[in-house]
Amino acid sequence: MQGKAKSFTDALEENLIAAILGIMVLITFSNVIARYVFNTNILWALEMTVFLFAWLVLLGVSYCVKIGAHLGVDAITNIVSPRTRRFMGFISAISCLAFTFLMLKGSWDYWANFANLPGTEGRWFPLGFEDNFRGRGWFEVNDIPMIAPLRFMEDIFNEGEAYEKIPRLIPYAIMPISMALLLFRFIQASISLWRGDIEILFASHEAEAAVEEAAKKLEG
Amino acid sequence: MTVALLFVMIISLLLIGVPIAVGLGLSSILFLLLFSDSSLASVAQTLFSAFEGHFTLLAIPFFILASSFMSTGGVAERIIRFSIACVGHLRGGLAIAGVFACMMFAALSGSSPATVVAIGTIVIAAMTKAGYTKEFAAGVICNAGTLGILIPPSIVMVVYAAAVEVSVGRMFLAGVIPGLLAGLMLMTAIYVMARIKNMPKGEWAGWREIGRSFRDASWGLLLIVIIMVGIYGIPGVTGAIFTPTEAAAVASVYAFIVASFIYRDMGPLKTEDGQPNISLFKKPQALITAFFHKDTRDTLFSAGKLTITLMFIIANALILKHVLTEEQIPQQVANAMLGAGLGPIMFLIVVNVILLIGGQFMEPSGLLVIVAPLVFPIAIQLGIDPIHLGIIMVVNMEIGMITPPVGLNLFVTSGVAGMPMMKVVKAALPFLAVLFVFLIMVTYIPFLSTWLPNLMMGPELIIQ
Numbered sequence: 001m002q003g004k005a006k007s008f009t010d011a012l013e014e015n016l017i018a019a020i021l022g023i024m025v026l027i028t029f030s031n032v033i034a035r036y037v038f039n040t041n042i043l044w045a046l047e048m049t050v051f052l053f054a055w056l057v058l059l060g061v062s063y064c065v066k067i068g069a070h071l072g073v074d075a076i077t078n079i080v081s082p083r084t085r086r087f088m089g090f091i092s093a094i095s096c097l098a099f100t101f102l103m104l105k106g107s108w109d110y111w112a113n114f115a116n117l118p119g120t121e122g123r124w125f126p127l128g129f130e131d132n133f134r135g136r137g138w139f140e141v142n143d144i145p146m147i148a149p150l151r152f153m154e155d156i157f158n159e160g161e162a163y164e165k166i167p168r169l170i171p172y173a174i175m176p177i178s179m180a181l182l183l184f185r186f187i188q189a190s191i192s193l194w195r196g197d198i199e200i201l202f203a204s205h206e207a208e209a210a211v212e213e214a215a216k217k218l219e220g
Numbered sequence: 221m222t223v224a225l226l227f228v229m230i231i232s233l234l235l236i237g238v239p240i241a242v243g244l245g246l247s248s249i250l251f252l253l254l255f256s257d258s259s260l261a262s263v264a265q266t267l268f269s270a271f272e273g274h275f276t277l278l279a280i281p282f283f284i285l286a287s288s289f290m291s292t293g294g295v296a297e298r299i300i301r302f303s304i305a306c307v308g309h310l311r312g313g314l315a316i317a318g319v320f321a322c323m324m325f326a327a328l329s330g331s332s333p334a335t336v337v338a339i340g341t342i343v344i345a346a347m348t349k350a351g352y353t354k355e356f357a358a359g360v361i362c363n364a365g366t367l368g369i370l371i372p373p374s375i376v377m378v379v380y381a382a383a384v385e386v387s388v389g390r391m392f393l394a395g396v397i398p399g400l401l402a403g404l405m406l407m408t409a410i411y412v413m414a415r416i417k418n419m420p421k422g423e424w425a426g427w428r429e430i431g432r433s434f435r436d437a438s439w440g441l442l443l444i445v446i447i448m449v450g451i452y453g454i455p456g457v458t459g460a461i462f463t464p465t466e467a468a469a470v471a472s473v474y475a476f477i478v479a480s481f482i483y484r485d486m487g488p489l490k491t492e493d494g495q496p497n498i499s500l501f502k503k504p505q506a507l508i509t510a511f512f513h514k515d516t517r518d519t520l521f522s523a524g525k526l527t528i529t530l531m532f533i534i535a536n537a538l539i540l541k542h543v544l545t546e547e548q549i550p551q552q553v554a555n556a557m558l559g560a561g562l563g564p565i566m567f568l569i570v571v572n573v574i575l576l577i578g579g580q581f582m583e584p585s586g587l588l589v590i591v592a593p594l595v596f597p598i599a600i601q602l603g604i605d606p607i608h609l610g611i612i613m614v615v616n617m618e619i620g621m622i623t624p625p626v627g628l629n630l631f632v633t634s635g636v637a638g639m640p641m642m643k644v645v646k647a648a649l650p651f652l653a654v655l656f657v658f659l660i661m662v663t664y665i666p667f668l669s670t671w672l673p674n675l676m677m678g679p680e681l682i683i684q
Contacts, residue, residue: 057535
C-alpha cells in the first residue's frame with residue numbers, strides 16, 4: 001500500500017465501505033431518536049440495516065483481497081523454505097479460486113429465480129441453464145417500502161403489477177455481484193503470486209495496519 | 221468418520237496458508253457436495269442468512285466503529301492520565317496504571333488488540349522512560365489488553381450469544397465481575413513483583429489532579445454509562461432503553477461527537493501538534509464538514525475493513541456450523557461424551573483444552589462459532605449455565621491471545637513495542653500464569669459469572 005498512489009477504483013471502494021457503515025449507524029441511531037423523541041418507529045430501519053450490513057461485508061470482501069487484509073495462519077508458511085512456500089501459495093490460490101467459483105455458481109442459482117432468470121444445471125459446474133423454473137420476481141422484502149424510481153422494475157419482473165415493498169431481487173443481487181468481483185480479485189492475486197510479487201494471500205492478524213501506524217507514531 | 225475428514229481438511233487448508241474464511245467455506249462446500257444432497261444455492265443462502273438471520277451480529281460493526289472513534293479521538297491519552305493520577309504513586313505504579321487504563325478502555329471497546337494498540341502505544345513508551353524494562357512493560361500491556369474481550373462490551377461475547385442464541389445483555393453483565401477480578405489479580409501480581417524488585421514509583425499528584433484528569437476523561441468514560449444504562453436501564457427508575465445493537469450504534473455516534481467536537485483530536489477542528497484545537501464556536505461549519513472530513517472517512521473505512529474480515533470468517537464459520545447441525549454432529553458428540561461417563565468437571569477441562577489448542581490456530585470469533593454449538597448441548601445436559609460456559613470460553617480466548625504461535629496480542633504488542641516476538645512471549649509468561657489461575661477460578665466458581673446477570677435480569681430459563 002505504501003508509496004503506491006490510490007487508484008480511482010480504490011478510492012471508490014473505500015468510500016463505499018465508509019459510506020455504507022456510516023449510513024447503517026445513522027439509520028439505527030435515527031430509529032432510536034424516532035422512538036424516544038418523536039414516539040414513532042422507522043419500520044424499515046432494522047431490515048434496511050441488515051441488508052446494508054450484508055452489502056458492506058460482501059462488497060468489501062473483494063477489496064480486502066486486493067489490499068491483503070484477510071486473516072490467515074502464517075505459522076507454517078513462515079518457517080518453510082521459499083520453494084515450499086511458493087508451492088503452498090499455489091495450492092491456497094487454487095483453493096480460493098475453487099471456493100469463489102462454487103460460491104459464484106451457488107449465488108447465481110440462488111438469486112436468478114428471484115429475478116425471473118434461470119438458474120444453472122449441474123451440481124458442481126454450471127452445465128447450461130435450467131429450462132423449467134418458477135420465477136419469483138413477485139417476492140418482496142418484509143418492511144422496506146417501494147420507492148418511485150424503482151417502479152420500472154414492476155414491468156420487468158412483476159408483469160406490471162405494483163410492488164408494495166421492494167422486491168427481494170434487489171438485496172439478494174449483491175450475492176452474484178460480490179462473488180464475481182471476488183473471483184476477479186482472487187484471479188488478480190493469483191497472478192501476482194505466480195509472478196512472485198506477493199508470497200501469501202492475507203495479513204497475519206487483524207491489527208496489522210493499526211500496529212504499523214502506531215509504530216510510525218512512536219518513531220516520529 | 222467423514223466428519224473427521226472435514227476437520228482434517230480445514231486444518232490442513234489453514235496451515236498451508238489459505239485465508240481462514242475460505243478454508244472454512246471451501247471445506248464445508250466440498251463436504252456438502254460430496255456427502256449430502258444440499259445444493260450450492262442453499263450454501264449461498266446460508267452465507268446470506270449469516271446477515272439476514274442474525275440481528276445480534278449487527279452489533280459488531282457498531283462496537284468496532286465506536287472503539288475506532290475512541291482510539292483516534294484521543295480518549296486513550298485522557299484515560300491514561302486519569303489512571304496515573306489514581307495509582308501512579310504506588311510502587312510499580314505506572315504498570316498498575318497501565319492495567320487500570322486497559323480495564324477502562326476495555327469497557328469502551330470490544331476488542332483486545334484495539335485495547336493494546338490504544339493503551340500500549342502510550343504506556344509502554346512512558347514506562348521505559350520512567351525506568352522500567354521494556355520487557356516488563358510489554359508483558360503487562362500484552363496481558364492487560366486481553367481484558368478487552370472480557371469486560372463488556374465485547375465482540376467475542378456478541379459472537380457467542382449469536383452462535384448459541386443466548387442474550388447479549390446477560391453475557392455482558394456476566395463479564396463484569398470476572399473482568400474486574402482479572403484486572404485486580406494482575407494489579408496485585410504487579411504490585412508484589414514491584415515490591416520485590418523495587419521498581420520505580422511516581423509522585424502523588426494530589427486529589428486535584430485526580431479531579432481534573434477525571435473531568436477531562438469523563439466525556440469518554442460517559443460512554444460506559446450510556447451503554448450500560450441503555451441496555452439495562454436504572455433499577456427502579458427505567459427499564460432497558462435500547463437493544464445491545466442500538467446501544468452500539470448510539471455509542472458510535474456519541475464517540476464520533478466526543479472525538480470531533482469535544483476533544484477535537486480528529487476532524488476539522490484538529491490542529492497541528494502543540495497548538496490548542498480550534499473551538500467549535502470559531503468554526504461552526506465544522507458541524508457539517510466533520511461528517512465528510514478525511515479523518516471521519518478513514519476511521520469509518522478502517523472499522524469497515526475490520527468488520528468485513530471478521531464477518532467473512534464468521535459467515536463462513538456459520539456455513540460450517542450449518543453443516544455440523546445438519547449432520548447432527550453436536551448430538552453425536554454429546555452422546556459419545558456423556559456415554560463415556562463424562563462429569564461436569566471433566567467436561568469443563570475438555571472444553572478448556574479444546575479451546576486452548578484451537579486458539580493457537582484460529583481467529584477467536586470463528587473458533588467460537590464452531591466450538592460453541594458443539595459443546596453447548598453437553599453443557600445443558602450436565603446442567604452447566606450457558607452464560608457461565610460463555611465466560612469460560614471468553615477467558616480461554618484471552619489466554620489463546622497471549623500464547624504462541626498465533627496469539628493475536630503477542631503480534632500486536634511486538635509491533636507496538638518494536639520488540640521481537642519471542643521476547644514478548646517470554647515477557648508475558650509470568651502474567652500468563654496469573655491468567656491461568658484466573659481461568660481455573662472462573663471455570664470452577666460459577667457464581668462469579670452468573671451472580672450479577674441473575675440479580676439484574678432474573679434467573680436464566682433454559683428452553684430446549
